[in-house]
Amino acid sequence: MRADRVFGYGAALGFLADLVVGDPRRGHPVAGFGRAAGALERRMWRDDRGSGAVYAALCAGGAVAAAAVARRAVASSPALSVGLTAAVTWSVLGGSSLAREARAIAAALEAGDLAAARERLPHLCGRDPRALDADGIARAVVESVAENTSDAVVGALVWGALGGVPGLAGFRAANTLDAMVGHKSPRYLRFGWAGARLDDLLGYPGARLTAALAAAAGGHPRSAVRTWRADAASHPSPNAGPVEAAFAGALRLRLGGTLSYAGRVEHRPVLGASFPPPAAADISRAIRLSRRVGALALAVSIAVSVGLSAAAAAGRPDRARPVALPGGVR
Template sequence: MFAPRGARRAERVFAYGAALGIFSDLLVGDPRRGHPVAGFGRAAGAVERVLWRDDRGRGALHTAVCAGGAAALGALAARAVRHSPTASVALTAAATWAVVGGTSLGREARAVGSALEAGDVELARELLPRLCGRDPEGLDADGIARGVVESVAENTSDAVVGALVWGAAAGVPGLLAFRAVNTLDAMVGHKSPRYRRFGWASARLDDVAGWPGARLTGALAVLTGGRPRDAVRAWRSDAERHPSPNAGVVEASFAGALGVRLGGTLSYAGRVEHRPVLNERGRPVHVRDVERAVRLSRRVSLSALGVCVGARLLWGRR
């Protein structure tokens, strides 16, 4: 049974638009100023100032307003251009470019790696917070490199693959809603005294939204990382021990694919966390592994584009 002509056109719109968006990101990356995600963050912050209470219900309302608003905006925009295939492709491309961040992720990781290769550990410590929230002061060069590799692994799922999965499932509304949920989690989904209750809904929704993208990221790391057996073994033995149901999958699979150990004791804003070691058979992370992680991230991201576009086209033919 085949889909009607309009449905098949929608599948092609996503295929062309997602590809254009990903390759636009590869060519130009994120703008230094005026990024749409930053605009959403400011809007979400304004809503938070109105709604904040130390209460889960208020936090759920904040999540619904912000994430629901992003999805509704995407749906209205898609509806406005639905009669023009060219405009629909352009909208999908723009939305994809706005929500993915693979090029910027690689750029920031390589900046830290370059500082480490030059022996400038202090500069690397200054740059690390652009990638992750851990405290860099007590880290040596290899410790900083490990933080970069872990961040590259997790953000490959959050900044690229997860967005493509939801774009394939729900078009422009799915793209914008996923990025909104992920941004809200970064803003309020942590366990500080202010957000332990208020950010609960954002954190749980991010876990749900990130679930399929994390598993696809892990599978593609297995297939493209060069060490499939090690990646599968690390995923199966260590992922569930990680406190995050999604980060554990991608970090364990990247660890196995790269042949390194990740996890262990971390420090976030003075709070020490003792996390399980991922891929204990691997060697410690070295500075050269930053570039290897970035290249693996790129392979996974491009493979995810192929998988999501192919799945959308095949589904459209049913």
């Protein structure tokens, strides 16, 4: 079976499994990778970029190598190849978990239970919820839904289309490393630099595709594109900026502004300043947009895989064929 068909069937099955089943409660492969990476970090940590670069290379490279070995082991069986692709796609996608956590916070806000919403917010993002009111929590959820649509769905599918199972595993490994050591705390400012830059690099194509699909699927394409072009560059993250700005325009909501991470206050630029701030009811709108973007990203990634396979086939020279000459002479 051709590689594009393996990816197409496997990615579709994995996407459906994430939609229907969601993440496994126990034994999640990404959690296992995180535990292994955490154990290695405790051994390797030094307050310098070089050690962090070696650490990031070992973790991400190890994930890619393991995936490549697994792919090679099942290469002779189309059914096993599709099954492996489906299983890895399911394990690296997080669309259902993202929607579930966002809905739980929305339900708490709509019920007027601010304490429950604050308690649930750390399941979705790293912001300090203690000083947030209902609107502040709603804004944090909408921004997290936007950013994680790229990180937990679209980016993985893009790298799956480009690199198959190793691409899926490598992207998720880099994204997990960024969550673990990529933040600008005193401990990880230098050690986590390489992991953060690797995540920025691998996240670049998925973030732009997410922004484009949000503009196409959000109902307000002109607002999405205009906000993306006007405000994305002022965001401190090269990948979250386009995604959050496009979601802001597509949903016609004002995002950005002051936020707090573990007591550290950041004043981020406002995205979509002319729009109203999010409220609890807007979380469901953001989830629906995220779902549409994910489905479109699946279709685009399969199309990219087919196109790459066709281009590779066209570039291979045909095998020489015997030519019949007159009189039976060859």
